[in-house]
Amino acid sequence: MSEQVIQIEQHGGVRLLRLNRPEALNAFTTGMLGQLRQALDAAADDAGTRCVLLTGAGRAFSAGQDLADPQVAPSRDPAAAPKDIGLMLEHHYIPLALRLRSMPVPVVAAVNGVAAGAGASLALGCDLVLAGESASFIQAFSKIGLIPDCGGTWLLPRLVGRAKALEMALLGEKLKAADAAALGLISRVLPDAELADAALAVARKLAGMPTRALAETRRAMDEALRLDFDAALRREAVLQSQLGFSHDYLEGTAAFLDKRPPEFKDR
Ligand code: LHQ
Numbered sequence: 001m002s003e004q005v006i007q008i009e010q011h012g013g014v015r016l017l018r019l020n021r022p023e024a025l026n027a028f029t030t031g032m033l034g035q036l037r038q039a040l041d042a043a044a045d046d047a048g049t050r051c052v053l054l055t056g057a058g059r060a061f062s063a064g065q066d067l068a069d070p071q072v073a074p075s076r077d078p079a080a081a082p083k084d085i086g087l088m089l090e091h092h093y094i095p096l097a098l099r100l101r102s103m104p105v106p107v108v109a110a111v112n113g114v115a116a117g118a119g120a121s122l123a124l125g126c127d128l129v130l131a132g133e134s135a136s137f138i139q140a141f142s143k144i145g146l147i148p149d150c151g152g153t154w155l156l157p158r159l160v161g162r163a164k165a166l167e168m169a170l171l172g173e174k175l176k177a178a179d180a181a182a183l184g185l186i187s188r189v190l191p192d193a194e195l196a197d198a199a200l201a202v203a204r205k206l207a208g209m210p211t212r213a214l215a216e217t218r219r220a221m222d223e224a225l226r227l228d229f230d231a232a233l234r235r236e237a238v239l240q241s242q243l244g245f246s247h248d249y250l251e252g253t254a255a256f257l258d259k260r261p262p263e264f265k266d267r
Contacts, residue, residue: 006035007057011200013050013207015043022058027066028118033092040099047267050207052103053199054126055110064117064140085146093118093150100125101151101222104267106206106214110199111177111186116140121150124159127218128202129186131177132195137185142172158225159185210248212266 007018017039019026028036043049056062065072065088072085100107100122109126116138123129124137139156141148148156148169156165160183168175177189190198206214216239224232243249248266255262 002031002035004035005029005032006039008039010049012204013048014053014200014203015039015046015049015051016053016055016200016203017043018055018057019062020057022056022060024066024068025060025063025114025116026056026058026119027063029066029069030071030088030092032066033096037092037096037099040096040103044099044104049105050211050267051105051203052107053110053203054107054123055196055199056112058113060113060119061109061111061115061123061135062119063114064119067144089149097122097125097151101218104215105211106218108199108203108206110195111135111137112192112195114138114174118150121148121152121155124155124185125151127214128188128206130188130190130195130199130202131180131186132192133177133189134192135177135189137168137175137177137180139169139172142170156185159183208264210246210252210262210264210266212246212248213243216243 005020007016007020009016009018017036019032019036021027021029021032040052043052067073072083072088074083106128107126108128108130109123111123111129111131112135113132114136115123117140120137120139139148139152141152147153152169156169159165160168164183175183175185177186180186181189220236220239223235227235246266248262248264251262251264
């Protein structure tokens with residue numbers, strides 16, 4: 001059996017997934033990518049899980065693709081056939097990025113250290129990104145002759161605008177958590193010692209909220225990015241119409257009028 005490199009913990013309605021190859025700064029091997037996808041599928045299928053929290057073990061969130069992985073590292077033998085690393089994206093990273101973006105529950109990233117390359121793209125693709133003050137984000141791709149992948153070219157200009165996105169992607173410099181928050185790349189920075197508890201508290205809060213409405217909010221915003229205003233208004237009406245028939249809408253309004261805490265259960 002292959003080594004377990006994704007640690008899984010359940011904290012009430014929160015499924016915590018911890019990338020766990022600290023000796024390689026949680027760089028992604030093929031096996032790790034597969035385990036992470038399986039763990040996300042399992043969280044999506046588990047009715048008791050209402051929020052996913054993604055973090056890293058040790059001093060990093062993730063250094064991105066493991067560059068020593070024989071499937072990816074170019075052979076130094078000039079006679080060897082070159083590898084098509086696009087296939088690595090097709091088979092592993094694209095399904096993972098799509099899985100994260102289509103989870104039926106909100107996904108929080110707690111970035112506990114450096115997030116580089118695909119590690120940065122995956123963190124930034126989460127719904128809420130919290131970071132410790134010593135965390136940093138590096139678009140490491142240009143340094144090894146590649147472009148941002150795993151959604152980086154889509155996410156970065158939308159999050160920070162073209163000028164800053166290109167500066168980050170071309171120069172590949174380390175961006176500190178505080179600067180990332182000031183740019184609007186991530187949502188909050190916390191003292192390192194408080195990150196784990198604060199991220200769990202945010203995840204627990206989300207887990208107590210109307211899960212289906214939260215997932216539809218993400219979907220509506222992602223869709224709106226490619227719609228004009230008129231079409232976005234109409235799309236909102238379609239989704240609102242569906243949610244208007246949900247248990248959670250009934251419960252949310254009843255709880256408000258009864259002046260009691262709501263008990264949401266849709267997913
Ligand atoms: C690593 C890695 C790593 C292996 C640190 N791999 N071991 C998708 C599909 C296909 C192909 C290619 O790419 C992609 C997407 C991508 O993600 S491309 C971008 C890949 N990532 C990088 O280029 C980042 C490489 N790492 C770094 O630049 C540095 O390690 C950072 C800035 C992240 C951290 O620097 P330091 O804090 O100084 O740590 P370190 O460099 O000393 O690393 C600690 C150890 O982790 C070290 O191993 P060692 O045995 O010497 O202690 C590194 O070799 C290992 N490590 N990143 N990506």
